[in-house]
Amino acid sequence: MTSSASHLLDNRWDDAKAAGLSESELLLYRSNLLGSDKRITNFGGGNTSAKVVEKDPLSGQDVTVLWVKGSGGDVGSMKLDGFSTLYQDKLEALKGIYRGLEHEDEMVGYLPHCTFNLNPRAASIDTPLHAYVPYKHVDHMHPDAIIAIAASENSKELTKQIYGDTIGWLPWKRPGFELGLWLSKFANENPNAKGVVLESHGLFTWADTAKDAYELTLEIINKAIAWFARETEGKAIFGGAVAQSLDADKRRAVAAALMPQIRGRIGKTESKIGHFDDQPAVLEFVNSAQLRSLAALGTSCPDHFLRTKIRPLVVDYDPAKDNLDEVLAGLDGALDAYRADYAAYYERCKHANSPAMRDPNAVVYLVPGVGMITFARDKATARIAGEFYVNAINVMRGASTVSTYVGLKEQEAFDIEYWLLEEAKLQRMPKAKSLAGRIAFITGGAGGIGSATAIRYLQEGAVVMIADIDQAALDSTVAGLGAKYGKDNIRGVIANVTSEGAVDKAFHDTLIEFGGIDILVSNAGISSAAPFEETTLETWDKNIAILATGYFLVSRAAYRIMKTQKLGGSIVFIASKNGLAASAGASAYCTAKAAEIHLARCLALEGAPFGIRVNTINPDAVLRGSKIWQGEWRQQRAESNKIGEDDLEEFYRNRSLLKRSVFPEDIAEAAYFLAADLSNKSTGNIINVDAGNVISFTR
Known part of the structure; x- marks a missing residue:
C-alpha cells in the first residue's frame, strides 16, 4: 500500500461516548467511525447492520428488527434515518419463496413488505447479506488492503495465508439474495470464523456487540495492512517509475490547460464539472511502468467501477518533452477511441433487455507527471470518483x-453497470436543476449583489467561484454558502480585477477547481461622487480601472476559456442606471458605467458566432447589503439630494415609478435569467432592475 495507507488504523472507539447509547445508536456510532476513514470504505460504499429487539407497534410484542444501511446512504455521514428497518422473521420467510438465481432480482420487490414501523428508507440490494448471517452485528467494508487480497490472482490462498481459519473466502458473486444465502451457509458451517473475504469485492465480519464488531473489523484490516507492508518492502512498485513528476505549479498549469479542452469535448450533451488530484499515490501510479497495462485491466470492486467506469483514459502526455500542444492536437482522436472502445464493450456484453448505452466518455483521465483529472455531472461526484480511483x-x-x-x-462488470436494478435507481433520481453542471465566476462575490447571485446559482445546481478583494468578507461568504449548499460547490479567490496577473490567476484557479467556465458575472465595483471640477485624476483613474478596465480583464479571461471549450456561455455585466442616465456630481462613475455597457455590446457582437451571450443588468439604488453604499457614496448621495442618510431608501423608493425598493435578490434573479437557458436567444440586451426610472429607459 502507499505510505499513508500502510499506517495502521487507529481504534477510535470511545467508551464514554458509547455509554448509554441504544443498540441502534451504537450501530450508528460504529458506522460513522468506520466510514470516517477512506481506507476502510469509500464514500457511499459498504454497509453495516444490527439485529435489534424492538416492540412491535401492532402487537406490542418484542420482535427482532434488522437495522441496515439503506439504499444510497454513506456510513460515514449518515444519521439514524439512513437505516432501513425490517422484521427479521419476515426476511427469513423470503427464503421460502425464493425461486433461484435466475429470479433473484425479484426478491428486491419483496423487501418493502418486510418494513418495520413504516420506515420510508428503502432497503438496499445488500439487505439479505446482513439478514442471513447468524450474528447480531455485521460489517461489510471495502478496505483497500482487503480488496488488494480479493483482487489478486491467488486471493483464496492469500486469504488462508494471512488469516488461517479466522477469515474465510468466497468466490465472486454479484450482491443479492443468492450471495446472502452463501454467507449464511458459510457462517453456519464455520462457527469459528469471524468473517469472509469476497473475491473482487470486499470484507464481511461479524460479532455479538457493536464494539466487538468495530474492533474486529479494524483488527482484520490492520492485519492485511501490516502484511502488505512486510511483503512489499524493497520491491519495485508498479514496475518502477518511467516518468518524473513536474513541479506543483507546472502540474497545475498542465491540468488547467487540459481540463477545459476535455470538458468542452465531453460536455456537448451534459455539462460536466472537473476535479484535479495530484497526491503522491496518484503520481506514483501515473509515472509508473505498469500504468497502461494495469489501467487497461479496469477496477475490481463493483463500487469502484460504478463511479469510475470500467477503465480510465491515459493521456499521452510526456512530462520530459512537455508535449502539451501535441496532446491537445490529438485529444479528439484519443476521446473518439475511448468512446469507440466503450461502445464495443457495450455491444459485446449487452443483453436483450439491457438499458440503452449511457455516456461513453471517460470519467477518469490519468496524466503522467501531472496527476488525475475526473469529470462528472457535479463537483461532489467528480471528487468522489477520484477518491474511488485512488482506492x-x-x-x-x-x-x-x-x-x-x-x-x-468484463461481463460481470457490465452486468452490474447495466443491472436493471441499478437502472431503476438512476431513473428515480430527481430531474437535474436548470444550472446543473454549469460553472460560474462572480467578481465582487462577497458583496450584496455578488453573494445573492451566488446563492441563486447554487440553488439551481451551479458551482460558483466568487472573487473579491476583501479576504475577510470572502472567507465568511464562502464558509456560509458552503455550509448551506455544500463545500464542493463553492470556492473563493482573492482577485484585484485591475491586475491582469491577478485576474489570470483567479481564472487559472477556477480551471483547477472546476475545469472550465460557463457563466461570468462581472460585478466588482466602487462608487464616487464629486462635482466635475473637483474630480481628481486619482478618482477618475480608479473608477476607470475598476469599472471599465476590470470588466475588460475579467470578461476577456472568461471569453477565452469559453471559446476554448466551444460550449457557448453567458457573460453578465452588472452596470448601473448611471450608465444610461447622466447624474450630476458623479462624472467618473457614470462614464465608467457607460463604458461597461458599450463593452458588453461589443463583446456580444464578437461572441455570438461562438454561442457566447453577453447582456447587462442596470440596477439602481440597491442599498441593502451593498458595499458601495457603506462608505462615502451614501453620504454624498444624501447630500446631493438634500436628505438624511437614513432617508435614502425611502427617497429612492418614492422616486421609482413602481414605488418599490430594489434588493440584491432582485438583481440576482435577473442574473439567473440571463445565465440560464431561459434567455438563450438573448444577447446584447440591457435589463433595468430599478423599479422604473424614466431617464434610464433604453428606448
Whole structure:
C-alpha cells in the first residue's frame, strides 16, 4: 500500500461516548467511525447492520428488527434515518419463496413488505447479506488492503495465508439474495470464523456487540495492512517509475490547460464539472511502468467501477518533452477511441433487455507527471470518483506487488453497470436543476449583489467561484454558502480585477477547481461622487480601472476559456442606471458605467458566432447589503439630494415609478435569467432592475 495507507488504523472507539447509547445508536456510532476513514470504505460504499429487539407497534410484542444501511446512504455521514428497518422473521420467510438465481432480482420487490414501523428508507440490494448471517452485528467494508487480497490472482490462498481459519473466502458473486444465502451457509458451517473475504469485492465480519464488531473489523484490516507492508518492502512498485513528476505549479498549469479542452469535448450533451488530484499515490501510479497495462485491466470492486467506469483514459502526455500542444492536437482522436472502445464493450456484453448505452466518455483521465483529472455531472461526484480511483490504485499497488492483479471480468462488470436494478435507481433520481453542471465566476462575490447571485446559482445546481478583494468578507461568504449548499460547490479567490496577473490567476484557479467556465458575472465595483471640477485624476483613474478596465480583464479571461471549450456561455455585466442616465456630481462613475455597457455590446457582437451571450443588468439604488453604499457614496448621495442618510431608501423608493425598493435578490434573479437557458436567444440586451426610472429607459 502507499505510505499513508500502510499506517495502521487507529481504534477510535470511545467508551464514554458509547455509554448509554441504544443498540441502534451504537450501530450508528460504529458506522460513522468506520466510514470516517477512506481506507476502510469509500464514500457511499459498504454497509453495516444490527439485529435489534424492538416492540412491535401492532402487537406490542418484542420482535427482532434488522437495522441496515439503506439504499444510497454513506456510513460515514449518515444519521439514524439512513437505516432501513425490517422484521427479521419476515426476511427469513423470503427464503421460502425464493425461486433461484435466475429470479433473484425479484426478491428486491419483496423487501418493502418486510418494513418495520413504516420506515420510508428503502432497503438496499445488500439487505439479505446482513439478514442471513447468524450474528447480531455485521460489517461489510471495502478496505483497500482487503480488496488488494480479493483482487489478486491467488486471493483464496492469500486469504488462508494471512488469516488461517479466522477469515474465510468466497468466490465472486454479484450482491443479492443468492450471495446472502452463501454467507449464511458459510457462517453456519464455520462457527469459528469471524468473517469472509469476497473475491473482487470486499470484507464481511461479524460479532455479538457493536464494539466487538468495530474492533474486529479494524483488527482484520490492520492485519492485511501490516502484511502488505512486510511483503512489499524493497520491491519495485508498479514496475518502477518511467516518468518524473513536474513541479506543483507546472502540474497545475498542465491540468488547467487540459481540463477545459476535455470538458468542452465531453460536455456537448451534459455539462460536466472537473476535479484535479495530484497526491503522491496518484503520481506514483501515473509515472509508473505498469500504468497502461494495469489501467487497461479496469477496477475490481463493483463500487469502484460504478463511479469510475470500467477503465480510465491515459493521456499521452510526456512530462520530459512537455508535449502539451501535441496532446491537445490529438485529444479528439484519443476521446473518439475511448468512446469507440466503450461502445464495443457495450455491444459485446449487452443483453436483450439491457438499458440503452449511457455516456461513453471517460470519467477518469490519468496524466503522467501531472496527476488525475475526473469529470462528472457535479463537483461532489467528480471528487468522489477520484477518491474511488485512488482506492483502486491502492488495490492495484498491493495486488500487483505480491501477486497478479485481476480486474473484474468484463461481463460481470457490465452486468452490474447495466443491472436493471441499478437502472431503476438512476431513473428515480430527481430531474437535474436548470444550472446543473454549469460553472460560474462572480467578481465582487462577497458583496450584496455578488453573494445573492451566488446563492441563486447554487440553488439551481451551479458551482460558483466568487472573487473579491476583501479576504475577510470572502472567507465568511464562502464558509456560509458552503455550509448551506455544500463545500464542493463553492470556492473563493482573492482577485484585484485591475491586475491582469491577478485576474489570470483567479481564472487559472477556477480551471483547477472546476475545469472550465460557463457563466461570468462581472460585478466588482466602487462608487464616487464629486462635482466635475473637483474630480481628481486619482478618482477618475480608479473608477476607470475598476469599472471599465476590470470588466475588460475579467470578461476577456472568461471569453477565452469559453471559446476554448466551444460550449457557448453567458457573460453578465452588472452596470448601473448611471450608465444610461447622466447624474450630476458623479462624472467618473457614470462614464465608467457607460463604458461597461458599450463593452458588453461589443463583446456580444464578437461572441455570438461562438454561442457566447453577453447582456447587462442596470440596477439602481440597491442599498441593502451593498458595499458601495457603506462608505462615502451614501453620504454624498444624501447630500446631493438634500436628505438624511437614513432617508435614502425611502427617497429612492418614492422616486421609482413602481414605488418599490430594489434588493440584491432582485438583481440576482435577473442574473439567473440571463445565465440560464431561459434567455438563450438573448444577447446584447440591457435589463433595468430599478423599479422604473424614466431617464434610464433604453428606448
